[in-house]
Amino acid sequence: MTAFLPSSWPSKSERHRRFGSTDAVPGRKATRKEDMTDLQNRRDDYLFEIQQVGVTAVKHPIALRSPLPPYHQTSIAALELTTTLDRSSKGINMSRLTEQLNAYRDIDFVSRPETLQIFVRDLARSMDQSGADVTLEFPWFYERAAPASGRIGLAHSDLFVEAVYREDETPAFRLNVGLTVSVTTLCPCSKEISEYSAHNQRGTVRIRAEVEPAQLDLNWCEVLLNAAESNASASLHPVLKRTDEKAVTERAYENPRFVEDLARLTAADLAECPFIRQFTVECRNEESIHQHDAVARIRCAKP
Numbered sequence: 429m430t431a432f433l434p435s436s437w438p439s440k441s442e443r444h445r446r447f448g449s450t451d452a453v454p455g456r457k458a459t460r461k462e463d464m465t466d467l468q469n470r471r472d473d474y475l476f477e478i479q480q481v482g483v484t485a486v487k488h489p490i491a492l493r494s495p496l497p498p499y500h501q502t503s504i505a506a507l508e509l510t511t512t513l514d515r516s517s518k519g520i521n522m523s524r525l526t527e528q529l530n531a532y533r534d535i536d537f538v539s540r541p542e543t544l545q546i547f548v549r550d551l552a553r554s555m556d557q558s559g560a561d562v563t564l565e566f567p568w569f570y571e572r573a574a575p576a577s578g579r580i581g582l583a584h585s586d587l588f589v590e591a592v593y594r595e596d597e598t599p600a601f602r603l604n605v606g607l608t609v610s611v612t613t614l615c616p617c618s619k620e621i622s623e624y625s626a627h628n629q630r631g632t633v634r635i636r637a638e639v640e641p642a643q644l645d646l647n648w649c650e651v652l653l654n655a656a657e658s659n660a661s662a663s664l665h666p667v668l669k670r671t672d673e674k675a676v677t678e679r680a681y682e683n684p685r686f687v688e689d690l691a692r693l694t695a696a697d698l699a700e701c702p703f704i705r706q707f708t709v710e711c712r713n714e715e716s717i718h719q720h721d722a723v724a725r726i727r728c729a730k731p
């Protein structure tokens with residue numbers, strides 16, 4: 429091990445010099461913003477319009493009111509903020525995207541979708557463009573009681589919210605919501621053909637739905653969660669005692685599901701949701717008897 433003697437070391441600035449830092453050279457280019465070239469706003473024919481340009485993989489804290497306890501949560505969202513860009517503009521003023529996000533820092537986009545409508549429209553206007561898109565993905569936590577003992581722990585799923593604004597389309601504003609949750613699926617075929625037991629696995633249900641903003645149930649995340657979990661062989665639980673383990677094992681055996689069954693049953697619940705215009709449901713099973721996954725997708729639009 430190397431002994432260290434800070435008292436005999438050079439100062440921090442001397443250390444930086446020794447490790448390669450140099451003084452700034454006197455520059456010839458402008459240092460004041462008003463004297464700098466605004467390359468982004470240079471007009472010409474740039475061959476293509478761009479449907480989406482902006483920033484992605486932005487991490488930001490968000491506040492949300494949850495329909496399930498804990499009722500007030502802060503989560504970390506991964507965001508994408510983009511606008512359209514017309515053919516005659518070289519680039520967007522990218523700093524305005526995160527500048528606007530900071531201005532909306534404490535707003536609950538999840539239970540106040542009308543705020544997201546204003547946010548996405550303002551994004552387009554701030555860039556002097558006709559369209560903008562915003563997506564947020566973040567973990568949502570909720571208390572989950574074990575089925576027999578009632579012991580509580582925190583479970584989670586991932587929520588998705590997307591707002592799209594196109595000034596020249598009707599409607600100008602579209603809102604998509606989504607949820608991804610893990611469940612248990614038990615194979616009906618395996619149950620049918622085996623003398624005893626049946627293989628089961630962890631499945632993932634991924635829902636994306638275009639919703640009617642004016643009719644949106646503010647507890648939409650609970651509605652989507654229920655559509656996925658209530659149709660699976662069993663739900664996942666953070667805390668399970670022996671009595672609970674028996675309950676979830678037997679529940680799964682009583683409710684065997686192919687990946688197709690789970691997709692169709694979830695789709696049926698979504699089709700009954702009054703606020704959903706169209707949706708995609710994807711079920712994926714990490715097969716316990718294969719190295720590959722089984723997958724089923726349903727896309728459905730209401731007439």
Ligand SMILES: Nc1nc2c(ncn2[C@@H]2O[C@H](COP(=O)(O)OP(=O)(O)OP(=O)(O)O)[C@@H](O)[C@H]2O)c(=O)[nH]1
Nearest residue numbers: 461466468469481518519520521522523524525527
């Ligand atoms: N358009 C564009 N901007 C980029 C790109 N990569 C980085 N930038 C960022 O753009 C920033 C400048 O942002 P702008 O919003 O144009 O800055 P500005 O013109 O001083 O800001 P305003 O006062 O809002 O007009 C730079 O600091 C870069 O970080 C890119 O590929 N395209």
